[in-house]
Amino acid sequence: MNQINKIWQKIDPFSLRVRLTIGIAAFSTLGLGSLAIWTTWKMQQILINSHKYNIERIADRLPRDVQIYSAMMSPEQGLQKSVDSLINTNTFIWIKNPENKIIAKSNNWDELSDTAASELMSLTEMSVKPQVTKVKQRYFVLCGGSLPIKGNVLGNLFVVQDVTREQTMYLAMVQSLGIASSLVIIIISVAIAFYIQRSLKPLRQLSHMTEVISAADLPEAQLSIDKAPSEVKELAQTFNMLLSRLSQSWEQERQFVSNVSHELRTPLTIVHGYLQSVLRRQNNLTPTQLEALETAALEAEHTIRLLQDLLDLARADSGYLHFNIDPCVLNDLVIEVVGMAHKYSDRQIIIESTNQTIEVKADYNRLKQVLLNLIDNAVKYSEADTPVIVKLHQQGEEATIQVFDKGYGIPLQHQSRIFERFYRVDENRNRSTGGSGLGLSIVKTLVESMGGSVSVRSRLGEGSVFTISLPIS
Structure with missing residues (x-):
């Protein structure tokens, strides 16, 4: 944990590496997320929607079959005959009269547990559009509606199909797809971070090289980076041109300071000598003249020291300051x-x-x-x-x-x-x-x-x- 904290503290949230990593990871998340959503929708189409269409077709066909069979036999027998002819594996049908009593049902209810069957039959209404509902750890597609016969409503029709296997498979696939997408995004982000870090290595080298350049190094300073992208090489060349101009300016400045210090020191020394000579004959001076000459001599001495200091620094910068x-x-x-x-x-x-x-x-x-x-x-x-x-x-x-x-x-x-x-x-x-x-x-x-x-x-x-x-x- 301490190692992770140290690594996290070293991360600069405003660095180019972090920004590129976050940007590419965000686009990768958006792309993989869109792909995952489309895949989920397609899987639902394949696994679930076919069952919804099936029970919707049964709910639409049953009233017509009841009318046909009722013309050939009693209404009760025609109703049961119509129900039996439409049932298939995992499909359950029942009909309730207006008093909420079952007047017909399919004969395959033994395939369900008693608790699941009783809970389904206790339903009083269903949506006309097929919907997936969970009942007692099982999944069913439910669809219902009224059952009109010869202008009269015989009761309410309930059609149910067991899609537990398909829905479980669908949910497992969605979960696996989510986990796989997350892992892929993490792996891509880590790979991108390392790749960007390696790609930015020439820039860091360039930064480290410029950090150690001092004024004394300017005449010989040259930045050279091997195996770097063309843009970084161009940047290094631009830096070299800048360093060359700085070196010329620095040399001109040092030469100017050295020349000025040297040229001014000699005449100021002579002036200071004359002032000291005059001050030694102060008996002929008025107090005002004496004060003015003492001030001028002091300032001349101070300026000579300043020029000597500048000359020493200029010689040191140029490497001409002699040491024994x-x-x-x-x-x-x-x-x-x-x-x-x-x-x-x-x-x-x-x-x-x-x-x-x-x-x-x-x-x-x-x-x-x-x-x-x-x-x-x-x-x-x-x-x-x-x-x-x-x-x-x-x-x-x-x-x-x-x-x-x-x-x-x-x-x-x-x-x-x-x-x-x-x-x-x-x-x-x-x-x-x-x-x-x-x-x-x-x-x-x-x-x-x-x-x-x-x-x-x-x-x-x-x-x-x-x-x-x-x-x-």
Whole structure:
């Protein structure tokens, strides 16, 4: 039962497979149902309607025979003679006068049980049209009407034929036909479901192939499906053309960002240098001029950092970002980074690590850039009286660096997107705090380029934990 529930939960009621299966099964049901109804009607024609016609013919003929025999003998003898001449196997006739007394009947009633015979004879009227009725586990075709003789109604005529064998056969055939039709519909539905599943396999392959394509794969991404229908192959070719256009657009965008960042960084660096030079001679400046120049220098410095970040990302996307991967001791690196952070902030930064020396293969300067970025974020987005904690430890074949802060925290719905470029969670993460929305994206790019991974865990009002994992050397 649990297995069935799991399979049922995996079924998508809006999928093409389910829709096609239901549609074809519905048409199959309609077709087989119509065939079953026609077959049932035909069987009834063959098995039952001939008996109805027979007793209807007897009911029509008996009054004429009574008139003929009554002319040659007494009415009572003519009536009985007419009844005896019309009876055959399983056919029973009787006549009741207006006082509901039997005045004539066929002489084959011993073929029926006493209970069935008495119940039939107790009937006071019958339909003029033959009908099938069940009496004491047996089936009879009943037909009746008045018996007029020479303008006078002699009584009521009752004609009955036992069709138990035929009706039982008919009902058994109807039941068997219903069961067989249901089984055929189920088998057809299951076969159709498997066939459709197999037919849609190329589409699923196409879907799986497109799922794993990333921006880095665009230049070489090609979808190819063997033994697929022509329509699916055409769809794959269309996808390939789309991927080619996306690759060209992506490459043009990266080239544009790289060129713009490179071309703007040099003149802005010169401008920033001139501004710093002028600020060093601030004795000749008015307070207004000094404030304007300090603002311009700050903005120039911020823009240079932004352009450098964009240039690093563009180089990483193009595969041109250079790394010097060498063995480095994380303990020394963390101490150096925390010392550098103390120069720019008076925040308390605590290092928690074991006495064990942890060595990894990484780019020392890039890893230092990553840690400075994370510590800078922790300082910016937490209260001034709370410490920032840097933990260093080794788990199996991985070295882990964790940066803890007791800041505002990051909402759960944003945690999966904070490593995206230019993504900011809220108004607290804007340019007033020096953020450009690229810091965490660069952290992720640099760490993954060195064979590691970075993740975040955060709760609102409690702070955040950024974890860097690197393979040990």
